[in-house]
Amino acid sequence: MKLRIGALLIAAVAGIASMSTDLEATAADDLKEAIDSFYTAIEAGDAETRIGLLADDVILIPNHWTVMQGKEVVAESFRRGAAAVFKLKDRSVVRMEVSGDLAYTVNSYFYTYHAPDEPEQWHKTKNVHIWRRNASGDWKLAVDIWNSDVPIEQFANE
Numbered sequence: 001m002k003l004r005i006g007a008l009l010i011a012a013v014a015g016i017a018s019m020s021t022d023l024e025a026t027a028a029d030d031l032k033e034a035i036d037s038f039y040t041a042i043e044a045g046d047a048e049t050r051i052g053l054l055a056d057d058v059i060l061i062p063n064h065w066t067v068m069q070g071k072e073v074v075a076e077s078f079r080r081g082a083a084a085v086f087k088l089k090d091r092s093v094v095r096m097e098v099s100g101d102l103a104y105t106v107n108s109y110f111y112t113y114h115a116p117d118e119p120e121q122w123h124k125t126k127n128v129h130i131w132r133r134n135a136s137g138d139w140k141l142a143v144d145i146w147n148s149d150v151p152i153e154q155f156a157n158e
Contacts, residue, residue, distance in 0.1 A: 028098045031131055034139035035105065042086055047078040054141050055132055061145035063125070086113045089122070101133040108149075124149035 034053060041049035051071070060068040060077070068074050091109035107127050112120040127146035131139045 027103075027133065028096075030133075030137070031096070031098055031103050031139045034131065034141075035129075038141065039088065039091065042088060045082065045086065047075075047082045050078055051075040053139075055134070056140075058141060059143045061143070063147040081113075083116070084113055085116055085118075085120075087111065087120070094126070103131040103133075103139070105129045105131070 038050060038053050041047075041053070051074070054071045054074060056071045057069070058071055058074050060074045062068070068077060089110045091107055094106040094108055096105045097103060105128070107129070108124075109126070110122045110124055112122050114121060125146055125148050127144065129141055130143035132142040133139050
């Protein structure tokens with residue numbers, strides 16, 4: 001009898017662990033989908049899709065700029081910049097971690113941001129994104145911080 005109970009407990013724990021691993025894998029897949037949507041929207045110049053992926057209390061910490069807080073404040077910034085060309089290339093994920101309803105990514109990439117009649121100027125940079133899953137199960141960008149890879153001495157000459 002004790003052996004059967006022990007075997008049942010081991011099976012139950014193994015089942016729970018397996019379910020937990022499956023849930024984490026699904027969360028990571030869903031997060032990757034949200035991230036792909038975010039970067040696809042950047043490439044397409046689709047500010048509204050980017051805005052839809054923001055948490056209501058999003059914090060944006062741009063390079064050489066002031067902190068922006070709240071979806072409407074950040075949305076207005078995205079909409080103001082919609083006429084500019086904003087493209088990325090050579091993006092690589094340095095790290096991605098998911099724990100429950102929170103996740104973060106560290107990315108490295110080149111970007112250009114310029115008026116449509118100006119030439120591309122590619123800049124090496126990196127970012128950290130903190131993503132939070134809402135009650136509906138959707139991943140939303142909660143914190144976005146980025147900065148240049150260019151040493152400050154060189155940056156003054158750009």
